[in-house]
Amino acid sequence: MTPMRHAVILAGGSGTRLWPASRRARPKQFLALGGAASLLAATARRVRSAAPAVLIVTAADQAEAARAEVPAAEIVPEPAARNTAAALGLAATHLVARDPDAVLGAFPADQHVGDEAGFGAVVERAFAAAERGDVIVTIGLRPTRAETGFGWLELGGARGELGAPVRDVARFVEKPDLARATAFAASGYHLWNGGMFFVRARRLLDELARHLPATAAGLATIERALVAGDHAAAAVATAAVYPGLPTVSIDHGVMERAADVVAVPGDFGWSDVGSWAAVAELLPRDAAGNARTGDAVIVDGADNLALTDAGVIALVGVSGLAVIRAGDAVLVLPTARAQEVRAAVEALTAAGLSRYL
Amino acid sequence: MTPMRHAVILAGGSGTRLWPASRRARPKQFLALGGAASLLAATARRVRSAAPAVLIVTAADQAEAARAEVPAAEIVPEPAARNTAAALGLAATHLVARDPDAVLGAFPADQHVGDEAGFGAVVERAFAAAERGDVIVTIGLRPTRAETGFGWLELGGARGELGAPVRDVARFVEKPDLARATAFAASGYHLWNGGMFFVRARRLLDELARHLPATAAGLATIERALVAGDHAAAAVATAAVYPGLPTVSIDHGVMERAADVVAVPGDFGWSDVGSWAAVAELLPRDAAGNARTGDAVIVDGADNLALTDAGVIALVGVSGLAVIRAGDAVLVLPTARAQEVRAAVEALTAAGLSRYL
Numbered sequence: 001m002t003p004m005r006h007a008v009i010l011a012g013g014s015g016t017r018l019w020p021a022s023r024r025a026r027p028k029q030f031l032a033l034g035g036a037a038s039l040l041a042a043t044a045r046r047v048r049s050a051a052p053a054v055l056i057v058t059a060a061d062q063a064e065a066a067r068a069e070v071p072a073a074e075i076v077p078e079p080a081a082r083n084t085a086a087a088l089g090l091a092a093t094h095l096v097a098r099d100p101d102a103v104l105g106a107f108p109a110d111q112h113v114g115d116e117a118g119f120g121a122v123v124e125r126a127f128a129a130a131e132r133g134d135v136i137v138t139i140g141l142r143p144t145r146a147e148t149g150f151g152w153l154e155l156g157g158a159r160g161e162l163g164a165p166v167r168d169v170a171r172f173v174e175k176p177d178l179a180r181a182t183a184f185a186a187s188g189y190h191l192w193n194g195g196m197f198f199v200r201a202r203r204l205l206d207e208l209a210r211h212l213p214a215t216a217a218g219l220a221t222i223e224r225a226l227v228a229g230d231h232a233a234a235a236v237a238t239a240a241v242y243p244g245l246p247t248v249s250i251d252h253g254v255m256e257r258a259a260d261v262v263a264v265p266g267d268f269g270w271s272d273v274g275s276w277a278a279v280a281e282l283l284p285r286d287a288a289g290n291a292r293t294g295d296a297v298i299v300d301g302a303d304n305l306a307l308t309d310a311g312v313i314a315l316v317g318v319s320g321l322a323v324i325r326a327g328d329a330v331l332v333l334p335t336a337r338a339q340e341v342r343a344a345v346e347a348l349t350a351a352g353l354s355r356y357l
Numbered sequence: 358m359t360p361m362r363h364a365v366i367l368a369g370g371s372g373t374r375l376w377p378a379s380r381r382a383r384p385k386q387f388l389a390l391g392g393a394a395s396l397l398a399a400t401a402r403r404v405r406s407a408a409p410a411v412l413i414v415t416a417a418d419q420a421e422a423a424r425a426e427v428p429a430a431e432i433v434p435e436p437a438a439r440n441t442a443a444a445l446g447l448a449a450t451h452l453v454a455r456d457p458d459a460v461l462g463a464f465p466a467d468q469h470v471g472d473e474a475g476f477g478a479v480v481e482r483a484f485a486a487a488e489r490g491d492v493i494v495t496i497g498l499r500p501t502r503a504e505t506g507f508g509w510l511e512l513g514g515a516r517g518e519l520g521a522p523v524r525d526v527a528r529f530v531e532k533p534d535l536a537r538a539t540a541f542a543a544s545g546y547h548l549w550n551g552g553m554f555f556v557r558a559r560r561l562l563d564e565l566a567r568h569l570p571a572t573a574a575g576l577a578t579i580e581r582a583l584v585a586g587d588h589a590a591a592a593v594a595t596a597a598v599y600p601g602l603p604t605v606s607i608d609h610g611v612m613e614r615a616a617d618v619v620a621v622p623g624d625f626g627w628s629d630v631g632s633w634a635a636v637a638e639l640l641p642r643d644a645a646g647n648a649r650t651g652d653a654v655i656v657d658g659a660d661n662l663a664l665t666d667a668g669v670i671a672l673v674g675v676s677g678l679a680v681i682r683a684g685d686a687v688l689v690l691p692t693a694r695a696q697e698v699r700a701a702v703e704a705l706t707a708a709g710l711s712r713y714l
Binding site: 020295297298299300308310311312313314315316317318321323325327328329330331332333334337340341343344347348351353356 | 682
């Protein structure tokens with residue numbers, strides 16, 4: 001019998017790269033960016049065809065919002081943010097407690113996919129590979145630019161026994177410099193790490209025990225309560241041990257160190273929606289290259305991004321700007337400097353205006 | 358006995374040069390720009406020392422707002438906007454009906470004055486000149502730049518009998534080209550026309566009869582009702598005749614054609630507050646030349662104007678921009694192109710978004 005597939009959606013993000021749309025109380029995964037539904041709801045809908053059981057790991061204070069977005073999902077709240085190794089470990093712990101053979105696919109909650117059918121086919125291959133072999137499967141996105149802000153995978157030899165396109169991952173390279181990124185983008189055997197992983201839940205916990213033993217020990221306490229069927233005790237254990245777990249990403253804590261990591265190449269209009277420049281790429285543009293949502297007029301300007309969630313934006317004689325109005329805040333910066341939103345966030349904090357974050 | 362002085366404040370403006378702060382329903386004179394009070398309230402306070410009786414001519418639908426700003430003033434509502442010749446004629450008609458010797462000083466409601474004591478002294482000289490001679494007195498502002506958007510006065514001979522600094526106005530020049538404006542700014546005998554006039558009310562009506570007979574005939578109908586003490590009839594007459602009066606400015610309709618126009622020079626930090634660039638001149642600036650009102654942070658940017666009436670504005674890596682958030686609208690344009698706000702207004706109208714005007 002094929003073990004049951006579970007989609008784990010990691011919705012713990014609290015990033016400010018899309019401020020002012022993204023706020024502490026309403027992070028990016030709750031925003032509709034490049035679509036009608038929130039990124040979280042779109043992710044849940046997208047993964048459901050491959051794995052009908054959806055589990056969302058999210059911050060405790062966002063559990064209700066997540067439930068509203070994805071009513072059919074199981075929500076596992078995190079008492080504190082401890083990055084993706086702990087979050088994915090917590091999900092795996094819940095899954096093995098009820099199904100020792102469970103296979104999980106982990107998906108960040110805040111990505112965009114243009115080609116949903118293509119995505120579904122790749123996810124099917126990735127789940128199948130994780131079921132055939134005792135391996136960790138990741139999806140490598142075909143690069144479209146020499147991106148220095150992403151992690152990259154270097155492909156190794158073919159693993160045809162796991163499915164035609166599957167190959168070993170020779171190594172992970174986090175945020176290469178521009179020269180390396182340029183070489184990677186041209187090599188043909190370097191792909192972007194999309195942060196999606198497919199693995200038997202028990203194997204993931206074994207990897208945590210090997211590479212992050214403190215994480216694994218804490219999770220084992222929670223697992224004992226869950227296996228005993230004592231959900232109150234499990235909640236108490238989670239509240240007690242989770243905040244003490246190491247704060248480390250699954251990439252850095254496990255994937256970069258684990259043996260038998262393989263990749264399925266994918267090319268399905270993927271975006272991490274990681275900056276206003278990335279949002280601009282998802283939107284239709286007029287003949288002058290201007291993209292907009294909401295009411296906006298642009299006179300004598302090109303290549304602007306004008307987004308507003310209320311009211312109107314009017315631009316005259318400016319080009320290459322991102323002008324974002326969201327809630328009580330307006331951000332203006334060159335789209336080419338979209339990474340510098342953090343400078344605005346830092347300036348607001350320094351000015352005693354962190355109530356706007 | 359000295360005839361009584363009356364300040365007439367012309368508050369009929371409906372300009373869009375300061376959109377989005379200025380709206381159809383709340384034009385510029387109701388805004389606080391460069392000060393704590395609205396321009397209208399500041400004007401009323403400023404003129405009261407020279408002329409305790411204040412009469413405000415304003416659009417009928419703004420009469421209540423004007424009354425709220427200046428409770429002690431008499432409000433004369435205009436049934437329709439017919440520019441300043443009709444508005445000032447209507448004020449003069451009300452004044453002569455109760456005081457045939459009334460002397461009026463007319464002041465636009467939407468100007469800024471930095472040196473109020475200096476302003477008061479010049480206004481005193483202007484009223485005194487209008488009382489001594491049967492002349493029309495205007496205030497000429499010492500130019501600080503070769504402004505092509507203003508009307509200019511060319512001074513003629515001295516009129517010492519009206520007070521030491523008074524001189525004839527040889528002619529009015531409306532909006533000269535840059536070459537002429539540059540010559541004017543350097544000549545020493547060209548001044549900006551500030552749109553302030555001092556004249557016996559009856560003399561003003563006589564000038565209207567000479568140069569704008571249709572205006573004078575209409576006003577005479579209103580005057581007869583007022584002289585009879587029948588305010589209901591006067592209101593009916595105003596509603597009947599005023600909308601049919603010619604739409605012409607007092608400058609073009611009367612001042613440019615009248616004999617015996619004289620000027621008192623003034624230099625009291627005057628601004629017409631006629632654009633966002635002009636507003637920027639009124640505000641304090643930080644070391645990088647940025648001016649702001651409301652919550653704003655500016656990172657790596659110089660010479661910006663960041664104004665918000667609510668929430669926060671964050672600018673990163675932009676310079677020389679005016680970013681204005683007012684009510685439900687955000688405007689972004691280079692301050693050097695501040696005159697092009699009208700292009701935004703036209704684009705909004707063309708896009709069916711005139712609800713934001």
